[in-house]
Amino acid sequence: MTKDKSNDGDGEKPKDGILSVDPALKQAMEELRKLLVNTAFQIPEVDQSEKMLTALVTHAFYAAHGIDVGSLKAELEFSDAELAELDAIIADNAAKMRNTPRWLLSNPRHQNRGEDALEAVPFKEWRLRHKLEYPILWMALPAMLTASFLSAKSALLSSGLPVYVENPILMAAVASIPGFGAIMLKSLGSLFASDAAQKRYAFGIFGMAAGALGVWAVTFADSFHGIGGGTLDIFSDKPVWKEKLLVGAQLAFEFFGSTAIYLRIERLSKAYDPDTWFRNLEFDGFEDIDSQKTEERADLRKVVAHMRGVQISQHSALDLQIELALASLRAKRARGNDPTL
Known part of the structure; x- marks a missing residue:
């Protein structure tokens, strides 16, 4: 049996969105993949059976991990909007700094x-x-x-x-x-x-x-x-x-x-x-805002970069499930209707 590389098997759902299932659910998913392969095998036309298998595996994947995938997508959209807002604040603040003297002549x-x-x-x-x-x-x-x-x-x-x-x-x-x-x-x-x-x-x-x-x-x-x-x-x-x-x-x-x-x-x-x-105290205030918002933007960019990496791993896990299912189907067709596959 080919091991599903998308499963970590630590028994808990990580907070960062990386997919993980407990051993019992992992075994159930493997059994489900066998069922999906056997279902698609009943269709005589190869193209239609592979398309059906791809669709079934995709639906099964989102049924198991849709909450993680959807929440991560929502967090990314929110973070992207927050990044755009920070960029606008920093740009507006930079314009104010350019139009404000750093030093003032005074007694x-x-x-x-x-x-x-x-x-x-x-x-x-x-x-x-x-x-x-x-x-x-x-x-x-x-x-x-x-x-x-x-x-x-x-x-x-x-x-x-x-x-x-x-x-x-x-x-x-x-x-x-x-x-x-x-x-x-x-x-x-x-x-x-x-x-x-x-x-x-x-x-x-x-x-x-x-x-x-x-x-x-x-x-x-x-x-x-x-x-x-x-x-x-x-x-x-x-x-x-x-x-x-x-x-x-x-x-x-x-x-x-x-x-x-x-x-x-x-x-x-x-x-x-x-x-x-x-x-100029006004310029110092703009400078503090620039330092604060620039630091916030740098931290948020790191978080967004990590979430995009997790999103890529989720898509790769789905692709892996599809490829494993298609490989099982093609091997089953090559050997004939072997129930021990």
Whole structure:
């Protein structure tokens, strides 16, 4: 008698869905297989008898193990749905993490942290080169803003447009745009999260200022006839584009130059009075959720993988029963109607 490899014979039904029967039920199943083979043997046509035997063995298998197979299938469907839900939660949480800053700029007093270690360095303890540079920058900044205002105002006056000539307040407001633009550009650099990005932004501003200064120097020199007795011949007998280029380069230099001075002052200030950054509690909450749900998903995937393995073993056990029954039927046909088979 061929041994049924789908039976463990431990006498108990395991909780993980692996098929197992006690010895008495195992003997009954073997007797049932003999009965099914003998029933199918009565059909003369080979194909029909084998189809009938396959169907009978399948029904008998599910009659004995249908509860285990069905419960395992239901558990798998539930676990798959739970996995999909976890995937959605993790993806949504990851999107929130991407849109939430990890660190927040804050005053140490707001966080009840020790402030002694975060005090600013007094100006008298600064490096000598910075002591000299810092006040020079503060004097250069209003001078640059004033020059920008006067340059823009002169350009508006020289245009001769009544809307500016007859309305000095409007002319002053328009002439102030380069100064306000410099403040805006300086503030824009603070939006970059990393120090490296802020440095690249500052280098870009300094580069724009240097480029504008170079263009202004060339166009200004082209309008000047020299030092000895020459006259400054700005805009006389010059193409219109050169006039516009000279004024544009001057305004651009004053615009980007003011921003560059702003950034340098800010850089020195941060060196001796650095910003204080604290962990964003909202981001920490998202991070905890991500860690928890990712761990849950990993554990559930292990359970699902094990259940799929059990499901494969169940299908293999059914296939084995069918093949054993068909082998018995074919052997019985080869030997004839031998009741001792």
